[in-house]
Amino acid sequence: MTKKFICKFCGSSVAIDFNTTHKLSVGSRLKTEKGEKTSRGIAIISTDEMTLYYEFCPSCEKTSVYAVGEGSEFKGKTWNLYPDSIAKQLPDYIPSSIIEDYVEACKIVKLSPKSSATLSRRCLQGMIRDFWNVKKSRLIDEIDAITDKVDLETQEVLHSLRQLGNIGAHPEKDINLIIDIESDEAELLILFIEYLFEEWYIKRHERKSMLKKIKEINNNKNQIKKGKL
Ligand SMILES: [Zn+2]
Structure with a gap:
């Protein structure tokens, strides 16, 4: 299964390889379960209430973070934590x-x-x-x-x-x-x-x-x- 995300900083399209998708445990701070520091792709922390996504962009080497509500209270909500805006990177030929x-x-x-x-x-x-x-x-x-x-x-x-x-x-x-x-x-x-x-x-x-x-x-x-x- 191939999925991709668009980097919120540079607009690059990054393919997600689910073999290298890292499930993080809370408190592990951008490290995989094996303890390696992740450098690309996507990392996910899941709780009953929400899932936290870290998207690492290999092009600009920046990480964007957002949370998606899972529990009945937060279902369907998305919080853009970093960058804190939903704005996409646009080409400079737009005024x-x-x-x-x-x-x-x-x-x-x-x-x-x-x-x-x-x-x-x-x-x-x-x-x-x-x-x-x-x-x-x-x-x-x-x-x-x-x-x-x-x-x-x-x-x-x-x-x-x-x-x-x-x-x-x-x-x-x-x-x-x-x-x-x-x-x-x-x-x-x-x-x-x-x-x-x-x-x-x-x-x-x-x-x-x-x-x-x-x-x-x-x-x-x-x-x-x-x-x-
Ligand atoms: Zn980027």
């Missing part, structure tokens, strides 16, 4: 102002889900302006302007994110009406933002570099044909 909003949205998702949703909304607006080169004063019009560029389902979710992000940005007209956003709901918005990074920026970049490589290969062969190489 830094957009990355900053995303990182901030991740950082406060548990503390203030409503503000996190507002930041995700801002992140979306930044992306539409930068990626699709659309600039209007209202996000609703900007989303409508890219109707022919995204599928209907995505478009509907873009509008949902716009409205959910508004809850934190603008209070309801009836101030007694309080609508809240839960942290798992705000986390979903972050996942959607990550999906857009992937679908828009990363795919475009990968497509470009693939096409460039093919052209280079062909140029190279042509040079050989002409006897220049």
Whole structure:
């Protein structure tokens, strides 16, 4: 069985070899049951209440730690202990102002889900302006302007994110009406933002570099044909 994890520090994809997966006993401090210091892969401490995961990245040699709830009280909960954010490492061809909003949205998702949703909304607006080169004063019009560029389902979710992000940005007209956003709901918005990074920026970049490589290969062969190489 092959599984992998994505390093939260450098974004490397690390294959997990279950033969070298270390079950740690509490108090053994990053050592395997045999007493060796682990240097890569994943280490797990399990109790009835929660499982603690250590992920060692061989590329950047950093360790990330997170806990997953197991007992009835904590079931389905995840705590990112180190780094203490769910933010993924993003490539630098995405504008830094957009990355900053995303990182901030991740950082406060548990503390203030409503503000996190507002930041995700801002992140979306930044992306539409930068990626699709659309600039209007209202996000609703900007989303409508890219109707022919995204599928209907995505478009509907873009509008949902716009409205959910508004809850934190603008209070309801009836101030007694309080609508809240839960942290798992705000986390979903972050996942959607990550999906857009992937679908828009990363795919475009990968497509470009693939096409460039093919052209280079062909140029190279042509040079050989002409006897220049
Ligand atoms: Zn790494």
